[in-house]
Amino acid sequence: MTAPLIVAPAGAPLIVAIDGPAAAGKGTLARRLAARLGLPYLDTGLLYRAVGRLVLDRAADPQDPAAAEAAALALAPADLDRPDLRTPEAAMAASAVAAVPAVRAALLAFQRSFGQARGAVLDGRDIGTVVFPQARVKLFVTASPAARARRRWLELQAAGSTVPLAQVEAETRQRDAQDAARATAPMKPAPDAVLLDTTALDADQAFAAALAHLDTRLGEIPAPAP
Numbered sequence: 001m002t003a004p005l006i007v008a009p010a011g012a013p014l015i016v017a018i019d020g021p022a023a024a025g026k027g028t029l030a031r032r033l034a035a036r037l038g039l040p041y042l043d044t045g046l047l048y049r050a051v052g053r054l055v056l057d058r059a060a061d062p063q064d065p066a067a068a069e070a071a072a073l074a075l076a077p078a079d080l081d082r083p084d085l086r087t088p089e090a091a092m093a094a095s096a097v098a099a100v101p102a103v104r105a106a107l108l109a110f111q112r113s114f115g116q117a118r119g120a121v122l123d124g125r126d127i128g129t130v131v132f133p134q135a136r137v138k139l140f141v142t143a144s145p146a147a148r149a150r151r152r153w154l155e156l157q158a159a160g161s162t163v164p165l166a167q168v169e170a171e172t173r174q175r176d177a178q179d180a181a182r183a184t185a186p187m188k189p190a191p192d193a194v195l196l197d198t199t200a201l202d203a204d205q206a207f208a209a210a211l212a213h214l215d216t217r218l219g220e221i222p223a224p225a226p
């Protein structure tokens, strides 16, 4: 039995919340769903990565709440276009600044206004629990730690990195543990989220499973906006 739906106000734009641990396939899935639904897509992890990068630029400690908050308040749109946001270093810095409540508060309004304008697909850790608890569709996408680490390692290799698989797996586990254990907006499935385990699924199969869920949840899959 699926959990009861928290109904958004009639006429509210469609929000699809995709949460889950690192490298579970959220980004690929969210991007494809957004294209299928004709909705904007926001990778909220990129916001935390950009804040983490700014802290590192300033030679400060991402775990220092004052440094992390100052970076979040200084964030500018161009910071999201930096080419160095996908590195393991940026990921670890992102996870550290993401534990600072003032950082999360500083990024919340942007995420909400992005989605409220005309609906959106957003992926992250707290979209279904905190950013859009009233989202009509919530997926918690996961996979075994080994499968996730391997996917991230293959991505990094394709980008020219030589970081060993064992290091990627250790960092992925550490990041997940931090993201799930923090006091503010920890990573966890919303009570009404549907779990999608992609360990044995390729990207097409995960997309098909997500579409089937959307169909059940919404009664039909909306046509993309013209």
Ligand code: DC
Binding pocket: 022, 023, 044, 045, 046, 048, 049, 091, 094, 095, 098, 123, 124, 125, 126, 127, 175, 179
């Ligand atoms: O999705 P990602 O791997 O790019 O996210 C990087 C880090 O940012 C992640 O380890 C935790 C943090 N994050 C978060 O706390 N909340 C979000 N909604 C998205 C990311």
